[in-house]
Amino acid sequence: MTFRAKGLVTEAIASVTGTIDKGRFVSVIGPSGCGKSTLLDLVCGLQRPSSGRIVIDGDPVTGPRTDTAMVFQEDSTLPWRTVRENVEFGLEVAGVGKAERAERAREMLEVVGLAEFADHRPRQLSGGMKQRVAIARALVTDPGILLMDEPFGALDQQTRLLVGAELTRIWERTHKRVMFVTHDIQEAVLLSDEVWVMSRRPSVIKAVRQIDLPRPRPAEIIGDPRFHAYTDDLWELLRVEVGPAAEESAA
Amino acid sequence: MTGARTSMELHELAVTRWGLRALAVVALLGLAFAVTADGTVSPLILPSPDVIWDALWERIGTAEFRADLWRTLREIAASSAIGVVAGVAVGIASWRFPRFGAVLEPYLAALYAMPTIAFYPILLAVMGLGSGPIILIAAVMVFVPVVLNTVIGLRGIRPVLIKMGRSVNCSSRQLFFKVLLPASAPLVFPGIRLGVMYGVTSTIATEFILADQGLGYRINHDYDNFVIPRMWAGIVIVVLLAMAIMSALSLVERRIRSDLA
Numbered sequence: 152m153t154f155r156a157k158g159l160v161t162e163a164i165a166s167v168t169g170t171i172d173k174g175r176f177v178s179v180i181g182p183s184g185c186g187k188s189t190l191l192d193l194v195c196g197l198q199r200p201s202s203g204r205i206v207i208d209g210d211p212v213t214g215p216r217t218d219t220a221m222v223f224q225e226d227s228t229l230p231w232r233t234v235r236e237n238v239e240f241g242l243e244v245a246g247v248g249k250a251e252r253a254e255r256a257r258e259m260l261e262v263v264g265l266a267e268f269a270d271h272r273p274r275q276l277s278g279g280m281k282q283r284v285a286i287a288r289a290l291v292t293d294p295g296i297l298l299m300d301e302p303f304g305a306l307d308q309q310t311r312l313l314v315g316a317e318l319t320r321i322w323e324r325t326h327k328r329v330m331f332v333t334h335d336i337q338e339a340v341l342l343s344d345e346v347w348v349m350s351r352r353p354s355v356i357k358a359v360r361q362i363d364l365p366r367p368r369p370a371e372i373i374g375d376p377r378f379h380a381y382t383d384d385l386w387e388l389l390r391v392e393v394g395p396a397a398e399e400s401a402a
Numbered sequence: 403m404t405g406a407r408t409s410m411e412l413h414e415l416a417v418t419r420w421g422l423r424a425l426a427v428v429a430l431l432g433l434a435f436a437v438t439a440d441g442t443v444s445p446l447i448l449p450s451p452d453v454i455w456d457a458l459w460e461r462i463g464t465a466e467f468r469a470d471l472w473r474t475l476r477e478i479a480a481s482s483a484i485g486v487v488a489g490v491a492v493g494i495a496s497w498r499f500p501r502f503g504a505v506l507e508p509y510l511a512a513l514y515a516m517p518t519i520a521f522y523p524i525l526l527a528v529m530g531l532g533s534g535p536i537i538l539i540a541a542v543m544v545f546v547p548v549v550l551n552t553v554i555g556l557r558g559i560r561p562v563l564i565k566m567g568r569s570v571n572c573s574s575r576q577l578f579f580k581v582l583l584p585a586s587a588p589l590v591f592p593g594i595r596l597g598v599m600y601g602v603t604s605t606i607a608t609e610f611i612l613a614d615q616g617l618g619y620r621i622n623h624d625y626d627n628f629v630i631p632r633m634w635a636g637i638v639i640v641v642l643l644a645m646a647i648m649s650a651l652s653l654v655e656r657r658i659r660s661d662l663a
Contacts, residue, residue, distance in 0.1 A: 195569050215571040227566040231584045231661045241570040244580070272661050292570070 169347060169356055171296075176322060176329045178339035180385065181349030182393040187332040190349075191298045194330060195221045207296065217245060220289035224301040226281050228273035228288075235260065235269040237284050241292040259287040262321055279310040286318065290325065299331045303338065315341060316370045323367055336389065337373060340364070340381045348388045358388050449631045457631035458638055466620075471639075473533065474605060474617040478647070481537045481601045485544020486594055492545075493552025493590075494582075503553060514546045522608055531614055540604040544597035551593025555586030584658055591655045598651065602644055617643070
């Protein structure tokens with residue numbers, strides 16, 4: 152997947168160019184309001200760039216497509232559907248038959264560890280569990296690219312780490328291309344193969360860092376000195392974007 | 403995990419609820435028997451319930467009743483269908499195009515406050531003595547709360563649900579039936595219930611004023627002719643009809659949002 156998006160209507164993004172190879176987990180970090188979420192919306196086809204284009208496996212993106220799936224920061228489960236029916240949603244929309252839907256949803260609920268909650272309603276679940284339902288809903292259509300917009304942003308720190316570790320485990324099994332937006336540097340290093348650092352508006356990608364930490368990565372890796380080297384480096388890149396100096400030059 | 407009630411507990415609650423409802427009816431009947439038996443209330447105002455009961459059975463058997471019922475049912479069905487479909491459509495339009503909504507809303511409020519029934523004589527003159535003017539006035543009564551609640555219901559949908567629907571490539575039809583409708587149902591349905599109730603009241607009332615047939619017409623006709631037990635039978639029939647319509651609406655509502663039942 153490659154894309155170039157320039158001068159959006161919102162003027163959020165000045166120019167962003169990047170490529171995500173198959174099977175790579177890429178995180179995008181940047182100061183708040185820099186257009187990280189807009190970038191995801193563009194890749195998902197929910198918004199159109201005012202110029203430039205987004206290309207997935209050779210096809211330009213003109214609208215939502217079946218090979219991308221998005222997990223949102225807010226709870227996106229449908230309260231009137233059971234957990235299983237929520238997971239089936241994308242398949243149902245795509246016209247997949249009832250039996251196959253049920254089977255694929257069951258498998259995916261196994262993967263995210265919610266098999267026994269299939270007939271529960273979302274309101275009976277915790278915030279972390281609802282996000283796992285959303286992840287299962289996104290993965291069940293077997294998309295080539297998983298887009299995640301701060302999916303753990305609304306969770307508390309502990310749940311965040313646990314669901315994050317869970318996501319790495321799921322990712323290591325499915326090896327999807329992932330584009331993961333976050334403002335949490337630790338989370339980005341823990342999960343990713345590659346981290347893109349966006350500048351403040353008008354945004355550009357000012358740096359790309361490869362994260363060469365061994366996989367599987369348990370949550371304990373955050374104590375590793377190499378982990379710290381990565382987070383320190385990224386923090387240094389980000390600090391000039393969010394610090395007082397950044398506000399001065401913006402004023 | 404929030405405290406979900408077991409099905410057994412829910413069952414017990416339902417039994418208690420129905421028990422209390424039955425008790426209320428029995429108490430009311432008892433009171434009616436008591437005040438009519440000792441002459442506290444004149445039989446010209448309220449006959450004894452067993453007299454009404456006999457009148458009710460007698461009335462239900464007649465062809466005249468079937469014609470009245472059919473006429474009123476048709477009027478209610480037509481006005482509800484028109485009011486609900488137009489109300490939901492206009493509600494969607496004013497949600498989708500906020501400027502249109504902003505222009506429309508004060509007029510809707512005026513329509514709500516105005517005694518629409520005041521137009522009945524004019525409509526009678528224009529459309530003639532039949533179902534037409536009755537359906538038209540009732541449809542307006544149904545329309546207003548449906549529009550208002552549809553707009554509020556749609557505006558209240560969390561944007562992320564619509565975004566999620568679009569992200570999985572829903573067609574606009576799918577987005578409407580699988581996301582917008584169920585998500586706004588908790589507000590749209592009370593609007594429909596309220597509107598249909600206003601529509602029923604309006605239908606009976608306009609029949610009451612001037613008509614040649616119908617349940618409302620018959621109540622007034624019996625009143626004018628001092629056939630008080632049969633007038634009361636007519637009232638009982640209207641009450642039962644209204645309850646049946648409400649139950650049917652609740653059934654539809656529970657099908658769409660089973661999680662709220």
